[in-house]
Amino acid sequence: MYLLIDEKGRKYLVKGNKDVHTNYGVISKESLNERNIGRIIKSRIGKKFFLLKPNIIDYIEKAKRGPQAITPKDFGLIAAYTGIRPGSRVVEAGTGSGILSMFLANIIMPEKLISYEVREDIAEIARENFDRAGIGNIEIKIKSIYDGIDERDIDLIVLDLAEPWRVIEHAKNSLKIGGYIVSYSPSIEQSKKFHRKLDGFVAETRECLMREWNLTVMRPHSRMIAHTGFITFARLVHREG
Amino acid sequence: MYLLIDEKGRKYLVKGNKDVHTNYGVISKESLNERNIGRIIKSRIGKKFFLLKPNIIDYIEKAKRGPQAITPKDFGLIAAYTGIRPGSRVVEAGTGSGILSMFLANIIMPEKLISYEVREDIAEIARENFDRAGIGNIEIKIKSIYDGIDERDIDLIVLDLAEPWRVIEHAKNSLKIGGYIVSYSPSIEQSKKFHRKLDGFVAETRECLMREWNLTVMRPHSRMIAHTGFITFARLVHREG
């Protein structure tokens, strides 16, 4: 796979097996080769493009995704407040388009991320996203996490579900002491219901607003994402027995 | 090391070799043992505490740090927009209190993080923070990164410096094609100067506002951090030769 970046910073993720048609003209497939990485290549109408090898962030950015998908600012927060690292044992539900899965799997590798998803058709889209990105350490289970968690000694359970409170009891048995459930909810009411059911956890709820600046004119861009989700970080601090 | 959490959620990082004096009474050193992890322990005046093994985030939170230190929301953004992972080759300058170093090293382990710091006294505080957290994969170089970068084939260079633009030329030779310089600056004017000197990079500048909610009363907390720094993500897309 190759990554093309045009003059406007737009990215094109391509296989390199055929010509690429862009708003700035056609890039011939012959240009797309290892020797040209880091070089400026030109379209047939003379426009400049940069050629790179894509990284995980490019694959995440270009993944097929739903309209309400979690954004990088949010999964950054998850990394920053849970301290996941190579070898961390992480369970996730639901998989959705798999973009959060890719971010988590990328950090915990070679450990395998376990991702629960009830719908096989959605899982299939996620698997395509993983394959394209070359990520091998994700296992999707076609199963509702509301019915239980098979894994034990887990460091982090991440939930992007409509009824996260239904996972709390299962999580208590699956998590290590000191481990986290992180629940991501668009509605503050879901967060509240989740929060009220927590017992044996210390919890905090955060939201993150990210703003991008145009440093040429020294001002923020005019529009931004106002909201993706509220993120509750619940750490298991107590378990009976 | 042990982590005590009191009723208000306040954390105490302790060695376990002596009694702990808190606002909620004294915890005897005998309570601080492996068997009590995850149990509720009580101070001499009967107040409840949770006992955990600290993780990297606890160590970062409790590290000796300067007043202007980078916060988790910011280093989460760095992870989210650069895709670092086990084995990533990362260089950082300056080390400061080392809290960003710890976050980065935790993700890229077992790869060693190289951290440039000109002041030996500051490096010493950082090393104490690393030792306490049990992090072994950070090497501090007492050297100004303005004078050059020894490493090659780097995925990410993170700068928390007054004059980040002085690193750009060195970075070009050190970075892999597609790698990043991320520069964190409190002042938008520093960001501008850095941005204007970039050549051969595609860059974006972001800032992040994090707000915490009290779900018991369903409102955000009254106060928040309004600003830490502007973060410029510059990706090397072109190199002559």
Next chain:
Amino acid sequence: MYLLIDEKGRKYLVKGNKDVHTNYGVISKESLNERNIGRIIKSRIGKKFFLLKPNIIDYIEKAKRGPQAITPKDFGLIAAYTGIRPGSRVVEAGTGSGILSMFLANIIMPEKLISYEVREDIAEIARENFDRAGIGNIEIKIKSIYDGIDERDIDLIVLDLAEPWRVIEHAKNSLKIGGYIVSYSPSIEQSKKFHRKLDGFVAETRECLMREWNLTVMRPHSRMIAHTGFITFARLVHREG
């Protein structure tokens, strides 16, 4: 009344009938006279002060107030989204410290603002704030607005109450068609309850985050107010009969 501003921008609201003791030394009462307005005056230890006539904003800023009081960004929003002006007929409840009352009365003068407050002791503090500011067009009614609104043909009803939904039915009869109820609530749950009871209104809920910049160092200040209240603007668009 006079307004003194010291080198740090701190304000002192004084009567001018005695010496003023500040962190920057004593200002003699003789300095506090009309001729010195706009001049630099000095404390006994030689520190510079500016001397002004206070305006309504100074009185609001210096009013005795509760900890959760509404802030200027919020009452600015009320002016901006309701279009109040000289002669607008406005009812408010509860009075509290009266700072919102002062802002509203200042704009609608010479029309009288009617302000409902159940507690005579609180009303007394508000009246002192009004007297000091020289505002004559506010009438406090010691009465619960939950029991009814005496006034008719009202342009705007502003509520800063725990149970604003109890005012909706009364408001329908008091408001002009096209008039507004604006309800300010710290908790989003109160806003929801208010919103759900609205019938015959078109409503929007807003919150406002204000950030202050230090242009000397070109960065925002480090701390800010994260939250005061959610403001629901409900406009009466339909009335039976």
Next chain:
Amino acid sequence: MYLLIDEKGRKYLVKGNKDVHTNYGVISKESLNERNIGRIIKSRIGKKFFLLKPNIIDYIEKAKRGPQAITPKDFGLIAAYTGIRPGSRVVEAGTGSGILSMFLANIIMPEKLISYEVREDIAEIARENFDRAGIGNIEIKIKSIYDGIDERDIDLIVLDLAEPWRVIEHAKNSLKIGGYIVSYSPSIEQSKKFHRKLDGFVAETRECLMREWNLTVMRPHSRMIAHTGFITFARLVHREG
């Protein structure tokens, strides 16, 4: 003029002299009469509309405007931090589409707002906006405020100009002691230049982020305006002589 509001809350400002064609069907001109104010009227396909008399905010919302025009959150802030009221003497430059002019004039009436604008074609659009809204107390001067301010004893000068610093010296002679220059700039660099030239003023720079909530699903809307302008409030505290 009449204001129609459809089921989605969209507004239509109409004269009432002809049928109105909307996405929800045609409203007959016969429906648009005083007796129907506050009643539900129906389009030919049976969709419900509310009929109101427009207020100043409706006229501002519906005014012809440029893409970068100031928004209500911003002019609210100006009212909240300057304390303008009936009779305040206010000068503004440039007029632009006149939406800020309308807001200011609405509050200071019957006092006349003086608005400087260099371009007659732009002034003409503003005048149309004023006429439609029935605002009589605005006088546009076709003149550059950089060349001087004719008025004296001014409470507030509001600038929405590319080079606001060129007005400072003129403002010093025009403002009352204690009066304000408020400068609105999209770029923080313009704000800085303005701020550095201030002498004899106490100044603060603010920006305002407004977020709207959907209380049906209890979450903020997905998108928001990230930036309009930085607003510097400079108060004249000292004048030689």
